[in-house]
Amino acid sequence: MKQKAWAMERDGEQGKEVLLLVTLEAEENTPRAPVAVNLLIDRSASMRGAPLVAAVDAAQSLVAQAGPRDYIGLLAFDGVPEQLLPVRAMEPDAKTELSERLSSLETGSGTALHEAVELGSSSLHRVLIPGARRKLLLLTDGEPSVGPAALADFKTLGAKVAESGVTLHALGLGRHYIPEMLEALSSPSGTGFAHADDAEALPTTVAGMVTELFGEVASDARVHVLPSGFSELRCRHRYSTRLEGDAMSVLLGAVSQACLRRALFSGRVAATEWHFSLTASYLENGDTRRPSIPVVLVTPDSVQGRRVTAVNVELDLVASEGAAWKSLSRRDVEAAGRALAQAEASLRELVRLGVEDVPARRHLERLADLRLAVERRVAELPALVVRRAKAEGARTSVSQVMRLPAFPKKKVEH
Template sequence: MNKTVALVSLAATLAVAAVLWGLPRGPEPLPLPPPPVSTGSGALTMTARLSHPAILPGQNEVFVTVDVTGVEVPGATRSPVNLALVIDRSSSMSGYKLQQARQAARHLVGQLGPDDRLALVHYGSDVQSLPSLATTPANRERMLQYIDGIWDDGGTNIGAGLQTGRARVAEARTPNSINRLILLSDGQPTEGIVETADLTRLVRDIRAEGITVSAIGVGTDFNEDLMQGFAEYGAGAYGFLEDAGQLASLFQRDLRQASTSVARDVRLSFTLPEAVRLEEVLGYRVQQEGRQVTVSLPDFSSGQTERVVARVTVSAGSEGALDVSGVALAYQDLRAGAPARHDTRLQAHVTSRPQEVTARQDKDATVYATRALSAQNLERAAEAMSAGRREEAKGYVMQNQALFRRAGSVASPAAVAADLAEQEEVLRDYEGADDAETVGAAVKRTKTKSLKGFGRLGSTY
């Protein structure tokens, strides 16, 4: 392991995170932490909180955490969907993978009703497709016969598959339809559009047309960063499967998300006063214009939750209330058929008493922020493992163990027990990875865990 790199990384991580664990408690009675700020009565609710509602004069590191949740719609009839299933049938999918992909596609057909529409697309070097059809009993039989005729052949022309899926969804869309494309691939793009930037631009264009893109990677050879990017820019979900036999359950889950959609075009914005500087929004791409920072979130289904954690530096002066951030959530409410917006404001209390800072620390926000920080380390660990630097990778995971133990001293050991167990699982995974395939699987599992740690809870399968 590169000791200098590891020590510098450890120092940087602990320096960033040290604010989370406070100072020794004093014996005097102190105010309790304020409750989180919740707002929203439409398709989405927003709950925002500060890791440190009380801060000292001077420079302070504070974490802003925001949970966005889709409204529960118990017993509601699901909305009809307009789907395109795009299946990689290149030579690398031969055998078990393609057999299971066909079986999963058959299962998906069986889950659809006569008000739904489905297009089937499969690609290798070329692309073939069955245009979108209503899934009536007669058409379902036609679809099943088409699925049985999919056989492996050729290279991996992901771009052509996406373009054809896009066209098939567009042909069948209606003003109120839920439009979704599900991409399945086990490999790297080898033909057609192969550059990541060009493929990402294609997915962004598909999304701009109102079509959500989900990406499911099978096996250990696909480019997980590319597929994750597809899901992010496509406002859909990302899934990693080592075993193609799990495809049916993932297709069913994606269908359920699509058919219970409650909000789309979701954007979360932070408006920062002059005394506050944004350091980073952990695990998300952002757009910043002046004092406003905007994060694009996926489409939301009923009950889905996504979390965003931002790290800011607050310059506090004299004692009293201090604005830390305005928080706004804007989206298209699919239940109301109209745009919606929720706004709130987060304030910190500036105090000269260190004991009050510790006493009012938000335990949940501390754990959420620690998970996001640990997700950064998991990304670094995955990159090190992929490059053959196993000991360095394990070092990042051990840093996470230290982070969670410290967070547990604030929240409680029980609050981080599952997190510590997950880090142990990653270490065991790395110890047992002894060839290219098991290393690749370990890397992909780690990156999936990092997405969830950043707060992509409902959009990561």
């Protein structure tokens, strides 16, 4: 595992401040850990036809990539969740049966989302697979109609799943699922959630998630920061954090060959001299590692300094974008316009910085849609656009930086 940290001092609104960017990234060719995945597929009535076909095809890609050391189970849910196949090793006969059960799925009625996640998680805990990473992969296109439906219930469930050692990955399809519920379920695991506009986009989106699932090399990654010379320290990403005396501990979750993990901190300087004592901890190859991370001081105009700035600007962008959509939902077009202007200013700054692994282009389409909505003073928001924006915001806020084929990460010389 490669651990890097860069600190950059700059003038802030309330005096000197320091931005600290910590990055964890898997070494190339590091052996991945086996996974135990329970696949949760929504088969409610709204999935009838092309959506279910696309979901099954996408799930088949997960089965195809699984090796004999990997375990996969299948749970389908409509108004009642049903564990159709237990979590078991993907040997040839088991892969064949799983593939056949996927192909035979039929839709029902109702959406018992909360119970499906509960049952899927408990099924993972019924089998001990030494060394395997336990995961849920949830695919849904609708809101819950059976069982608990309050956002608070899903926040509690998401935290419970993560605390049990299970990582939850979620994907929302189309315009009817509730993004806040998927974020509540997935954020405690440090994954955010993904979005697919329609059945045609689903296989590509799932392919990226499958790459992430099968690329994990370390789990339970955490960064410990002990600052000195600061009046306050904040974690700008929305990871699960806890305070340990005068230190902050931030849970980043899993580190995969498919994506790197970042955590950005901002601190207000209160003394002439300041520094950070920084360590990481994670589980790799069955052993807990606790390396110290040296902090390199960089200037704003350096390659590393521009990267720190770009991560900070991107977080500003998605926060402003989210604020604009919320203002539109309240029909406060003036506030939405102000938030949009802030988001577009952040976008221009990302373009100016030109940092390859913080690309501005992935925000262009969403902000163009947002501007169109503001200019037309839209009362009924385009559901797909809002969900796409919220998914991007959820994943950016936990820095799930995926290496998608459309935007391959190039090697940057330091």
